[in-house]
Amino acid sequence: MKKYRRIFVVVLDSLGAGAMDDAAQYGDAGTDTLGHISASVERFTIPNLQKLGLANLHPLKQVAPVEHPLARYTTLREASCAKDTMTGHWEMMGLRTTVPFKTFTDTGFPPELIAELERQTGHKCIGNKSASGTVILDELGEEEIATGHMIVYTSADSVLQICGNEETFDLQELYRCCEIARKITMRDEWKVGRVIARPYVGKKRGEFVRTSNRHDYAVKPTGRTALNVLKDAGFDVISIGKINDIFVGEGITEAQKSKSSVHGMEQTIAMTQRDFTGLCFVNLVDFDALWGHRRNPVGYAQEIERFDKKLGELLPLLRKEDLLILTADHGNDPTHTGTDHTRERVPFLAHSPSMQEGRRLKEKPTFAVIGASVLDNFDLTMPENTIGTSILPELI
Template identity: 75%
Template structure:
């Protein structure tokens, strides 16, 4: 019989807790997203994370763990070869990625790809370089609006991003061009993890602002995951935020788009009075997109504090047979060089009102304990070829 009726997995996108043993190979030695945020910001006002055991798991200067933490927690290391959103989330649900997705950070996209994209979309490409999304709008937004061109750019991630002004480009046309880009980048030599539509509003430099109508066109998972098993056996799999995009709808029964991380937590709290049996899987992207990539530890710290307020509301409204799991998908140390994600371990932080006390659990060598434990809770088996093992007996 299932131990919990509902499991809520909430991903604090990019909140790593220290460099992995192989971090130097990725250029990420000595990174620590959470620790360095606290170092830069000072004392965080996060009473709920603290009482669950965040500082028991990851002590930082000026902070120590509580005597009787409420949560059960451990450090998780990533088995897959990568440090991006898809790699982290896919591994949580049982898939191990051996070959990292293609990046074009240093060179921009090949001429052959750009030529084909221009031909198919009917628009001239400008940009074609690695850039911050806000900076490239300041640089090229007016040119795009005035000439009808389209801004294509990448980052340190495996992404192809297309900007489009919602008034002059038209949102549906932007999505059409991104679908073409996704088709073209299925070739092995051009294969990026995600194509992202980046719509914005504004008419001139200084006024441009990206909107919440972003849409991710991710690669379809290469195999069945924990989500497929749950859905196929009649359980609810509710996605909040960009989870549906990351898994391209595979194994999802209902999806909700979020406008921000605070909104995503509000949507997750709104699920508590609903009668469902299964998994609610939430991604809170602002930590990563607004603060990590922009190397803003102060903004990141304030986002964590805003999350903690919502976490308190969630904990108060939980049912007796609910289980909450908090985690992250990679690091993005805002004090590190560059703008890329960082190769870090992440936290597994769980809580249920059924717990008879909290404790530190043994560290794991994969994020896939999450999916395996969820599936085990509903008396199911992980698909063949997946990784991970259940730690349900410890929760």
């Protein structure tokens, strides 16, 4: 008989907990997202994460360990040869990635790719470089509005992003162009993990604001995951945030978009009032998108504090047959050089009101223990060609 009826897996996107042993190979030696955020600010008020045991797991300058933590806690190593959103989430559900997706951070996209994109969309491409989304809007938004050209840019991630003004470019036209870009970038030499539509509003520099109508066009998972098994067995698989985009709908029974990480937590809190059986899988992207990539440790710390307040609302609503898992998909140390993700271990905190006590667990060799444990809870097994061994007995 299954132990838990509802499992909530909440991904604090990019909240790494210290460099992996091979971090130097990725240019990330000495990185520590959580530790360096704590070291960068004077105040760090996270009472709910504290009582779960976050400071027991990872030393924090302002936050003391607690004598009786509520969670079972450890760190997870990444088995995949990568440090990005898609591979991190895919690994949680059993897929190990051995060849990272392409990035075009230093050079922009090849002229041949841009020419093909222009030919098929009918729009001239401007930009074609690595940039902050807000900065490139101030630089090129007025030109895009005046000419109908298309702003194309990338970042430190494996992404091709296209901006379009909702009032002049048209949202559906933006989506059409992104669908074309997705097909073009399926070629091995151009394959990026995601094409992202970045709609915005405003008429002039300094007034441009990106809207919540963002849409991600990701590569489909390379095989069946724990999500497929859950769905096929008749269980609920509810995604909140960009989970549905990351898995391209594979194994998802219900998808909810989020306007922000705070909104994502409000949606998760609302799910505690729903009578479902299965998994609620949540991604909170603002840690990464707003603060990690922009190398802002103060903003990142404040985002964690906002999360902690919502966590304080969530915890009393959990039932004895609920399991809450907090984790991350990679690091993004806001004190590190550049703007890229960082190759780090990730935290793992598991809590249920039915747990007798919290304690430290031995570090695990892969994120995939999450998906394997979820399936084990519902008497299911991982699909072929996946990794991950259940640690459910340690979570009861």
